[in-house]
Amino acid sequence: AQSVTQLDSQVPVFEEAPVELRCNYSSSVSVYLFWYVQYPNQGLQLLLKYLSGSTLVKGINGFEAEFNKSQTSFHLRKPSVHISDTAEYFCAVIHGGTTDSWGKLQFGAGTQVVVTP
């Protein structure tokens, strides 16, 4: 079965410390991977995406993620967080290979990041 698992529901982190959010997926076809952020009372905003090519992708606001096909993972990292990074982060997958997917996103349950001074 195709699935997306975010291993941590909440991650507390101190300001200026690094953070890693874990995402694993299960798929029988090729995948296209995304990380979205949702600030309180706002819509989802794309942080970064992996479609093909280099497995290390850089996104906005200093975030980066690495696609690991053998471990079926797409973990998100930031070397130094700010208070303003407090938000919910969603990993999402498009299961490609056929037109049946129509590009629809399958989301993980989300990871709430809380940055404290």
Next chain:
Amino acid sequence: DTGVSQNPRHKITKRGQNVTFRCDPISEHNRLYWYRQTLGQGPEFLTYFQNEAQLEKSRLLSDRFSAERPKGSFSTLEIQRTEQGDSAMYLCASSLAIYNEQFFGPGTRLTVL
């Protein structure tokens, strides 16, 4: 580019009533998606339009739900005979191509009393 807009932002209704939500995608985007997000969960796919054609509906979408996209522009999502379980955030997204970024609207929060 004014982004994806959704109206209303909030809707409170009584069980059994019908509600309709509107989504205006980014003007040049021919692909439009509806998702539903409940508290503590990630968004779940509901339905997809390419231009005016509705190409896929999730099994989550019961017969009480219907969506349209006349002329391939804005889209509406109607829920008939609302139930308390329909309470959720309804998100609309649009994109240019199948694996491109989907731009999300702010959502419509539905509360069914």
